[in-house]
Amino acid sequence: MHFTTTRRLDDGVLEREFTLGGVPGLLWTPTSAAAPMPLILIGHPGGLRRMHPRLAARGRHATAAGFAAVTIEQPGAGDRPPLADAERARADLQRALRTGEPLDEIVDRLVLPLVERAVPEWRALLDAVLTLPEIGGPVGYSGGVIAIGLRLAVVEPRIAAAVLFAGSYLPRGMIEEARRVTVPVRVLLQWDDEGNDRRLALDVFDALGSAEKTLHANLGGHTGIPAFEADDANRFFARQLRPQNV
Amino acid sequence: MHFTTTRRLDDGVLEREFTLGGVPGLLWTPTSAAAPMPLILIGHPGGLRRMHPRLAARGRHATAAGFAAVTIEQPGAGDRPPLADAERARADLQRALRTGEPLDEIVDRLVLPLVERAVPEWRALLDAVLTLPEIGGPVGYSGGVIAIGLRLAVVEPRIAAAVLFAGSYLPRGMIEEARRVTVPVRVLLQWDDEGNDRRLALDVFDALGSAEKTLHANLGGHTGIPAFEADDANRFFARQLRPQNV
DSSP, X not given: OEEEEEEEETTTEEEEEEEETXXXXXXXXXXXXXXXXXXXXXXXXXXXXXXXXXXHHHHHHHHHTTOEEEEEOOTTSTTSOOOHHHHHHHHHHHHHHHHTOOOHHHHHHHHHHHHHHHHHHHHHHHHHHTXXXXXXXXXXXXESOHHHHHHHHHHOTTEEEEEEEOOSOOOTTHHHHHTTOXXXXXXXXXXXXXXXXXXXXXXXXXXXXOSSEEEEEESSOTTOOOHHHHXXXXXXXXXXXXXXXX | OEEEEEEEETTTEEEEEEXXXXXXXXXXXXXXXXXXXXXXXXXXXXXXXXXXXXXXXXXXXXXXXTXXXXXXXXXXSTTSOOOHHHHHHHHHHHHHHHHTOOXXXXXXXXXXXXHHHHXXXXXXXXXXXXXXXXXXXXXXXXXXXXXXXXXXXXXXXTEEEEEEEOOSOOOTTHHHHHTTOOSOEEEEEETTOTTSOXXXXXXXXXXXXXSSEEEEEXXXXXXXXXXXXXXXXXXXXXXXXXXXXO
């Protein structure tokens, strides 16, 4: 883990850019919190530079609750080399959305390889970040891509809770994978998300094997998640990751 | 409004029993809050005496956020004279649930007359309670019977927000009524509620005409609403009924 830039933000938050195995990432820590802190993984659709304002807002919001927050670039996105298969699948998806062709096979081609590539990177990120003295876990996953969050919740025992944003295409076969999730989960669903299959999102929520799971559905499109959900996600993670303080 | 009993509960809450036009009710007010307070109507399936511990807990919880809270007995329930038609419909419903007969016609017979009777009583309750100097509104409706909460939200302009518990039978025709609701609404759904139609609950949420609406679905049966939902309902009502303080 190689830190390249450090910024002290004016609200008592340290924002550090880093690379890990050539993958760029961002780490936010409160300058005054008691260490070691729990850690939130900030999931996103890819494009760290383009999404920086929104990611930084989410990272800073997590630090306000005493968490460290970290994210890395997605495979094939932002400054990383593009992935030819993924580009092709994305183009096929756009065409299928215009023509009304079935999506399932294209979604599998687009998302499954992404999950296979991204999940080991997030796990390597955990290995690296948890060696920092100020960060101790436990770890929560927050956001999209829901397929990555689901797979991580299944295979990575250090993930203790997840807030999954059901706002991206999910291979239908991953519903079976959802049954193997056992950590507490909050699913966020934008009721009128144009790029989302509401029924599939409800099926995934239904399938989750967790003894504690909550669905929060809000009116509005993909980017319209109400601000109070961010506060409530912090409360959810505080209950799950730091129960002695709640 | 005739107060019959006053109890000062040990956490600084006044619990008053009253009758209004012969209908028994309960009013909870914090002894130390700044008046005039917003008011929460505590909805329930009927049976004030049987449900008193749970109702009192909900009333006290609302006072902790600086609200007054009030409820009245349902028509035909508790100490009120039974309603022959409702008793018959209830028996028919139990039989239909055993035999697998269709429910729609029975639910209409059971719930629609209850709504017609109860809604004017809740409105008369509002007339009476809002004359008390310590209570000023605005007013929120919280709980079941969802059909009563929906109708009140449509016809009673003093209702400014509602937390509706989708845990009771709803006449299918009232989906159309849901389209006329415009106040902010939170719908609580217990995902595995044995006495509830999940699909219908989702259809009602979808139909609600409110510009702000959120669905909170939690794992578990009818009585398993997690405790954190009560805290979150208080925050919802604080945002909606007392926005200057949030």
